[in-house]
Amino acid sequence: MDSSEFSYLDIEFIFLGDKPEAAEVVRTALADRRLLGFVGGSVEREHATEVAAQIATVSPARDAVLYRVDARGKLREGSRVTKLVHELKNSTQADYVLLDGEEIDGPTPDEDVLGDYGSTTELVHGRRLKGSELVAAAGLEENVLTLWNHGTGLMAMSAEPVFTATIARSNRPFLSLTRHGNTLSALVTGVGSRRSYFPKSVRYFVDLERTVIIEPEAGSPAADRLAELDASLLGWETEDDQTLGEFISDESKLQEALALVKAPGSLKNLKRFVALLGFDVRSVDYLTGKPLPENIRVVATGGPVKTIKAALAEHEREASGLAKLLYRGSWGPKALITSSLAVLGSGALAHLALAKCPKLSSVPKPLRNLLMIAWYADGLYYLGKGLLGAVKARGK
Secondary structure: OOHHHOEEEEEEEEEEOOOOOHHHHHHHHHHHOOEOEEEOOOEEEOOEEEEEEEEEEOOOOOOOEEEEEOOOOOEEEEEEHHHHHHHHHHHHOOOEEEEOOEEOOOOOOOHHHHOOEOOOEEEEEEOOOOHHHHHHHOOOOOEEEEEEEOOOOEEEEEOOOOOHHHOOHHHOOEEEEEEEOOEEEEEEEOOOOOOOOOOOEEEEEEEOOOEEOOOOOOOOHHHHHHHHHHHHHHOOOHHHHHHHHHHOOOHHHHHHHHHHHOOOOOHHHHHHHHHHOOOOOHHHHHHOOOOOOOOOEEEEEOHHHHHHHHHHHHHHHHOOHHHHHHOOOOOOHHHHHHHHHHHHHHHHHHHHHHHHOHHHOOOOHHHHHHHHHHHHHHHHHHHHHHHHHHHHHHHO
């Protein structure tokens, strides 16, 4: 059988109601028929339980012939898919069986029948990541972000998905981890070109509960074809090798990462992939249930006013050096007076430089006046606030 004929089918089994044993029921039914492929873990929905399977076929046809594995691991031609799917629907007692997304015996169930999927957990992590960027990326819908710094950069978990495409180049690269039920995904977004809106990225995906229908004998034709199917499902292309090389400069680490993305997925391999790309593997632990550290802070967003206020609060937290002088509203009287005198003094020097320095003479006079008015106004406002605070404190 020529490998060029290799193809596979997606078959989805849907059981109405809660059926925690659904994945094992499906795997057993497929194994009884000696089929070649994989079964994913059960996916819980509001009113249903779903199980997806990928099964190798002899050739890509409308009514394809499925591979059957004999006791020695050799490949044989099995039943045609239409006949077999009807048998599987009866043996598993699934309410619906979707073949490449379409129900075989009538209309495909709509979302109202099946209900919503369970919640998705997301964690974003990066050495240069900023809370203000994440708050802005959370959008104007109601959201809650839990942020903490682990010494290897900021980590943040959000109640709702964050639109990471808006995060600035200066905050990249960053890692975005998502978990939906038994599936985990790691997406690493690079700095990218200023000319490109969509930066380059690499992804690692793993279903923690995926199982092999039948484990063929090592080195057998069935084992080889199963590995080919697995590589096809990973969706890793030749150009992805080059992209990964742009993320990892060390040749030995690059080769290890390339081996990981082309091997069967596992939680251990996911952690190693994250580490090879320079991120803290504890991010994966937090996503999978490890208690969060004590130094967390919770930021709520929702609507323009609330979101902008939260973003400005994060800007103030991140400010350093002279930038701190822009956020002095919560300072004590003594600190306000001292900082305001420094602002007024530096303003006087800037005023003199603008007036005397030939290199700055090209700055339009109206712009210079506006700059100095804002500079002096800032210093005088906070000086007055500091003096008033000092008087009130002395009067108590």
